[in-house]
Amino acid sequence: QDEQDQLHHFMRRVGLDDERVHLAAAMGLATETTVFDSDTLHDALRFSAWTSRWLLALAEDEFKKVPEHILEDVALIVTLICRFRPEVLRGVEPLAPYLQLAIRCLSQREKLVRSPHLRDKLLQGIYECFIPIASQSDVFARPRGGLIRLFLMRGGAVKDDATYASAEKNVSLLLDPPACIQNANLLAPAILWMFGDAEHLGFYDVTPARLRIAALIRQLWTSSFHKVAFRNIATDEEAFVTFANGLLNETNRLVADAIEKLPQIRDHQVRTGILSVNPTTEPELAALRDEYQNADQARREELDQRFDDLDRHLGLDLRLCTETLGLVELLTTDETVSGAFILPQLRSRLAAMLLSVMRSFTGRRSLNIKIHNPQKYGFDPRDILTRVGRVATQFAKRFSQLEGGKGASSQFALALADSGYFDPHLLTKTAQTLRKINTLDPKDIDALDTLAKNANDAYQTLQSEAGLEEIAPDNYVDPLTCALMTNPVKLPSGYICDSATIKQHLLNERSDPFTRQALEETHLIPLPQLGQEIQAWIQEQRENRRQQRLDLAPTQESS
Secondary structure, X not given: OHHHHHHHHHHHHHOOOOHHHHHHHHHHHHHHHHHOOHHHHHHHHHHHHHHHHHHHHOOHHHHHOOOHHHHHHHHHHHHHHHHHOHHHHHHOOOOHHHHHHHHHHHHOOOOOOOOHHHHHHHHHHHHHHHOOHHHOOOOOOOOOOHHHHHHHHHOOOOOOOHHHOXXXXXXXXXXXXXXXXXXXXXXXXXXXXXXXXXXXXXXXHHHHHHHHHHHHHHHHHOOHHHHHHHHHHOOOHHHHHHHHHHHHHHHHHHHHHHHHHHHHHHHHHHHOOOOOOOOOOOHHHHHHHHHHHHOOHHHHHHHHHHHHHHHHHHHHHHHHHHHHHHHHHHHOOOHHHHHHOOOHHHHHHHHHHHHHHHHHHOOHHHHOOOXXXXXXXXXXXXXXXXXXXXXXXXXXXXXXXXXXXXXXXXXXXXXXXXXXXXXXXXXXXXXXXXXXXXXXOHHHHHHHHHHHHHHHHHHHHHHHOOOHHHHOOHHHEOOOOOOEOOOEEEOOOOOEEEHHHHHHHXXXXXXXXXXXXXXXHHHOEEOHHHHHHHHHHHHHHHHHHHHHHHHHHHHHHHO
């Protein structure tokens, strides 16, 4: 499969008529003729089914002794057949044994399968075999059926249509009762956990893995049984926080990458004359074109190669940015799931993601970025800003409507105000921009205005508390962040940290940050009495500062 990807990329660069493409294709066709023989594939599927049943029958201790390459072979067989010869599945039994095996392994997280790459391969088998092609992401889309099918399509002999969709009997195993009922409570939490777990795959593998997971979540969300399972995950704090942390981190990374690459794409389009500029109003851009025209061949090839790399990755980054924002938007439409996003260890991450995207895509700087053929890259800043605005207003409206939701709403506003991305004018400016481009319901924009006011009020409160950590008793201050604690907990080592701080640390490393000894969230001991003591001290300091301002007011007026 990797060789297929490399050949497709090479063909895009040099064209289908290049002799090197013909030679590589001939070698590939010869290999496929042997490997893709129908009898061979049916034998492989029987082996996969038998091995899956054998593994399912093993007790946990025996399962752990099985070499991982056996699991990998089972996953690769079904994945590659579904990917390149899906029509073979029409003449065989449904792939139920593989689905049950994959669910058993993934639902146990690291317990049965220690390698994150093998867990990703098991999940890829579910993606390829059990959701319709129409529901799969088209970011990495390529003709299904290998090189033979590619060249037949080029000649018009076949079309890449629904006849090559995944067998309906396999899709039914995932989505339709009764089969899906027994899978829902295990698969939904496993998939959400895998989104965060993808961090361990490495730079080149994490993006396609998360794209597959996003497509699976969207597909499962259409099933009422799976949707109930997703809601239940809100009670599994560890699983949901791992998922949401990965989702928010991915969105931030993609936005930052896109904002960095867009001007570089524009610059090279100007250099090569693809994008015209006015030398009078844009002299710096015009100078780029003159520099390129006067450069030697080696320099031009260097710039072109750099552009090809950017061109290939920018569309991917922007599409994934939209996908992840869409996933946040989808999940936060549900009352239970949206409540989980306001957990203390996620609150600041959610606020930072929303404000970061607003800052990047609000105003003339981003809305007026000019590149040729923006549709090619999936670049639509209005759509991205609208999605972020909708997510923010969903939180603002939901918590203002819920009984007792005032506390949660103020906590969200406080998280926004306490973020390093916060600007007192940013939320208001976002609301104004959304009114101007007219992509959000006026009532939603009014809710965003209310959220802006609440966040600005919270910001003023934080400003009145600025510097308190410098005069606070040492046992009131978090030793990791040097900030006042709000919910202190005691570690087995004796150190005391804020609950949100240590839980955020445990997302990345399961160890005591002071002693490096193994640490789990269940080991933390809440200290509510200390928390009350800290809050009482903060309130006392607030009152002292307020009184000082009142005492200074007459003096300032008389002067």
